[in-house]
Structure formats: structure tokens, C-alpha cells
Amino acid sequence: MLNFLKKIIKNSNDEEIKNLSKIVDQINSLEDKYKSLSDSDLKKSTDILKEKYKSVQSLDSILPDAFALVREASKRCLSMRHFDVQLIGGLCLHQGKIAEMRTGEGKTLVATLPAYLNTLSGGTVHVVTVNDYLAKRDSVWMGKIYNFLGLSVGCIQNNGSFILKKIQMVI
Structure with a gap:
């Protein structure tokens, strides 16, 4: 009975994954392009993508290049390459969706993709974590x-005194 129902009721996630996989294929097709660039040329790619964004005003149009660029930078800086499932996680975050990932599946690395992409429009990006240790x-x-x-990074730490004062005022 369950198999019969599964055939009739199509899982909406399956369709979503299928659509996202097409974008992952575009990102993967750019891997050799960015791999072949020198460090200097790779760094210049941020300015190139910013200019491209200014002309098209669409983050989605530069997304494959931005994600491929971050993937290559990650390989060079951290010896960590985003897997396809992590690219899908980054796409979900960029689209404002929730991506459930377990401990050790690379949430921190995933966040680099949409965070970088969204800086290309000229604004700032804030990545929030659950505690000061992870933030640092x-x-x-x-x-x-x-x-x-070519981006700058900061970290805001909370010593707890502000929270304590608010709690005391409520009591």
C-alpha cells in the first residue's frame, strides 16, 4: 500500500532536488575554468563578478560562477572541496529555504557559498551561529x-552582560 501511495503522490523534494541538480551541473562545468586560474587571477574574479552583477542586476545569473569560485578558493585555502550535496545546501540557503544537515556534513562550509554570492551585490552579509565559540x-x-x-571578515562576541541587564530589567 505504501509503495502504491508513493507512486501516486510525488515527493515535492524530488522535483526540487532535480531542479537544483541542474544548477549544480552548471557549477561543476565551471570547475576546470577556475582550477586553471592563478591565485592572482582567481582573486580578480570577485571584481569581475561584481561588475557582471551591476550589468545584469541578478544574483542568480552569476550564481554558478560565484559558487564555482568559492569552491576553488576553498580548495586552495583550506584543502576542502564543496561536494554536490553541499552546493545544493548553499542553493537552498540562497533561495531562503531551510536545509537540514547533520553534525559533520559541512554546514559551515555550505554557508560560504550564499554568503559570498550575496556580497557581490555590494551589501554586507552577516552569518549567525549559536554561540561565541562557533562565531570566533x-x-x-x-x-x-x-x-x-578580497572580502573582509569580522566577529561579534557577546560577553553576556547585555543579556543579564535585560533579564534584570524584566524581573
Whole structure:
């Protein structure tokens, strides 16, 4: 009975993954292009993508290049290559969707993709983590990628006093 229902009711995630996989294929097709660039030329790619964004005003149009560029920068800076499933996670985040990932599946690395992409429009990006330790760790660790690509990184730490004062005022 369950198999019969599965055949009738198509899982919407399957269709979504199929659509995202097409974009992943575009990103993968650019891998050799970015792999062949020198460090200097790879760094210049950020300015090139910013200019391209200014002319087309669409992050989606530069997304494959931006994700491929971050992937290559990550390989050079951290010896970590985004897997296809991590690219899909980055696409979901960029689209404002939720991507469930377990411990150790690379959430920190995934966040570099949409974070970088969204800086190309000229604004700032804030990546939020659950505690000060992760905020500091991730800003230093993933900051190597962002710095390599010409971006600056900061980290806001909370010493708890502001929260304590608010709690005291409520009581």
C-alpha cells in the first residue's frame, strides 16, 4: 500500500532536488575554468563578478560562477572541496529555504557559498551561529576563503552582560 501511495503522490523534494541538480551541473562545468586560474587571477574574479552583477542586476545569473569560485578558493585555502550535496545546501540557503544537515556534513562550509554570492551585490552579509565559540572559530576558519577572495571578515562576541541587564530589567 505504501509503495502504491508513493507512486501516486510525488515527493515535492524530488522535483526540487532535480531542479537544483541542474544548477549544480552548471557549477561543476565551471570547475576546470577556475582550477586553471592563478591565485592572482582567481582573486580578480570577485571584481569581475561584481561588475557582471551591476550589468545584469541578478544574483542568480552569476550564481554558478560565484559558487564555482568559492569552491576553488576553498580548495586552495583550506584543502576542502564543496561536494554536490553541499552546493545544493548553499542553493537552498540562497533561495531562503531551510536545509537540514547533520553534525559533520559541512554546514559551515555550505554557508560560504550564499554568503559570498550575496556580497557581490555590494551589501554586507552577516552569518549567525549559536554561540561565541562557533562565531570566533568560523570567522577565522572560513575567513581564509573570504579574505582570499578580497572580502573582509569580522566577529561579534557577546560577553553576556547585555543579556543579564535585560533579564534584570524584566524581573
